[in-house]
Amino acid sequence: MRTVRSWFRDTAGGLPRTFWYLWTGTLINRLGSFVLVFLAIYLTQARGFSAAQAGLVIGLWGVGGAVGTTVGGTLTDRWGRRPTLLTAHLGAATMMVALGLARPLWAVALGALLLGTFAEAARPAFGAMMIDVVPAKDRLRAFSLNYWAINLGFACAAVLAGLAAEAGYLLLFLVDAVTTLVTALIIFFRVGETRTVAVTAPTGGAAPRGALRTIAADRVFLVFVTLNLFGAVVFLQHISMLPIAMSDAGLSPATYGSVIALNGVLIVFGQLFVPRLIRGRSRSHVLALAAVVMGVGFGLTAFADAAWFFGITVLIWTLGEMLNSPSNATLIAELSPAELRGRYQGVFSLSWQLAGAAAPILGGLVRERAGDSTLWLGCAAIGLVIAVGHLISGPARERRATQLRAPATPVEPVTARRAPAPEAAEAAAIAPAEPVRAPS
Template sequence: MRTMRGWLQDTAGGLPRTFWYLWAGTLINRLGSFVLVFLAIYLTQERGFSASQAGLVLGLWGVGGAVGTTIGGTLTDRWGRRPTLLTAHLGAATMMLALGFARDLWAVGLGALLLGLFAEAARPAFGAMMIDVVPEKDRLRAFSLNYWAINLGFACAAVLAGVAAEAGYLLLFVVDAATTLVTALIIFLKVGETRRPVVALAGRPSAPAGALRTILTDRVYLGFVALNLFAALVFLQHISMLPIAMGDSGLTPTTYGSVIALNGVLIVVGQLFVPRLIRGRSRSHVLALAAVVMGIGFGLTAFAETAWFYGLTVLIWTVGEMLNSPSNATLIAELSPAELRGRYQGVFSLSWQVAGAVAPVLGGLVREQAGNTALWLGCAVIGGLMAVAHLVSGPARERRAAALRTATPVVPAVALQPPAPEAGEAAATAPAEPLPGTPDRGTRTTTVAAG
């Protein structure tokens, strides 16, 4: 009992209350995240679109997401985390319902585009807020717990969506919109603004004018973003081409829901232990291993025909995902300046949105032109090349992170929190330790948007 209590304390103890409100919002939102999981099946089986048309709609969702993360990152830094989150969630809930009632291809495409814009505009604000309230020493735990919540919700949603789809696909859109509104309500009632004015140092302005130029000349960070883009191109095949491939094998949407739920189940069971397993190990080596394992998992899909074999491939690439996520999150957290935190979040999220636009279209074209086997074996090749790239570029990233840690830290101002904090709740409004970095420095998290 003492051992279990100690494990729980090491895993979840000492995190600020604001984090747990965000965590609860994530879990509730993901419990209703039906639509994206089943969108490809909905478009091909319910709406009668071809695989290419379905890929186009999913691609438009990714284009909207790319615009949304760019706008969301800027608004996060200029307008604030809280208003950006609230606006994005309310807009996403509205567009979710609109997409559910759309019938013609142009209307479905427009709905997907606007839904992607609003849904993904929330990512930079959420990531920046997580970093604002969680001290650096606790961020690996916090990122892992949030990722755990994402996948607990995803596992449940995948199974429930298969059942709900039998009652009518419109129900998927209604429930998804409702859980998005509940998340917005939690943020409105319980989460205050966490953005902190950055103290100007050595005559530097607190909000640099050349923000975009700074990011575009950060070759170390952009190289890392590029590697994530390729990882996302592979990973997002699980919501675009995998359900179509399983349908071609004669498997039902309910079977797809059960198989893809294995992804969330394995993460729920294993993710709480992964941070301990990789703690103290080279992040570049962990990321390289993750790329290889993910590539193998998706590559084996080329030979799958039965539900159990598809399930096995999902379990394999899920292990790669579990290794990738915590190391990814902490590296991003150490490579983004505090005054540009939202924008850096937006650029990283942009890699997911570009992949979201390209992956279904590219996957559909490769599948139609070269065949199912070429698609999945191509994913395996990309995984191997990414592993080599992580090993080569890793030392430069770690040198940059070390330089930021030893540079002059920013002295943050206390964030304004409309809900009055209780005694002992200081950690919810300001980090327990200064944010380390360059003359201005901060961090980032991502929910592998993937989930």
């Protein structure tokens, strides 16, 4: 019993109260994250669209997400974390209902575009707020706990959504909208602004001019983002092409929900042990191994023809995802200068949105023109390329992280602007996602 208490204290103890409010909001939001999980099935079965048209709609969700993360990152630094989060969540809840009521292809496509914009605008603000309130020494634990909440909600949502879809697809959109609103209420009542603004800043607290030029010149960071982009293209096939492949194999939406729920279940039971497993190990080696395991998992989908076989592939690539997530998050935190934290978060999230736009379109084209086997074996090949990329670029990333790393003190939520002491401003020159997991 003492060992269990010690493990729990080491895993969850000592984290700020604001983190736990954010964690709770994440869990509630993900418990209702029905729509994107079943969007491909909904578009092809309920709306009667082709696989290519479904891929286009999901791709437009990704395009909207790319716009949302870019705008959200800028607003996070200029306007503040809290107002950006509230606006994004309220807009996403509204567009969720609108998408559920849309019928013509153009209306569905427009709804997906706008929903992606609002939903993904929250990511940079959420990531920046997490870094603001959690000390650097606790971030690996915090990000793992948050990812655990995401996947606990996802596992439950996948099963419940499969049952709800049989009762009526509109219910998926309504429940998703309600949980998004509940998250917004938690932020409104319990989470204050966490951005520290210098009163002497000539732009009124905005990030320095030339921020995009700074990011564009940061080759170490951009290489990391590019590797994440390719990894996300592979990973997001579980939302776009996997449900279609399982449907072609004669499996029902409820079966897909149960199979994909294995992803969340494995993470729920195993993710909290990952930080201790990878602590002290080379992050580049961990990320390379994660890419190989994920590629193998998706590659084996080429041979799957039954629910149990699809389930095994999901469990394999989930192991890669579990290794990838905490290392990714801590690296983004350490590669992001404090004054550009929101924009760095936005650019990293942008890689997910670009993948969200490209993955269903490329997956649909490859599947229709070259077949399922080519699609899934191609995913395995991309995983190997990503692994090599991490091994080559890893040393430069760690040198950059060491240069930016300095003792950092988390700030409590503030409602008024205050200037940090010169020592604090200098020490804050470090800075992750979702999660990262699929957009929702």
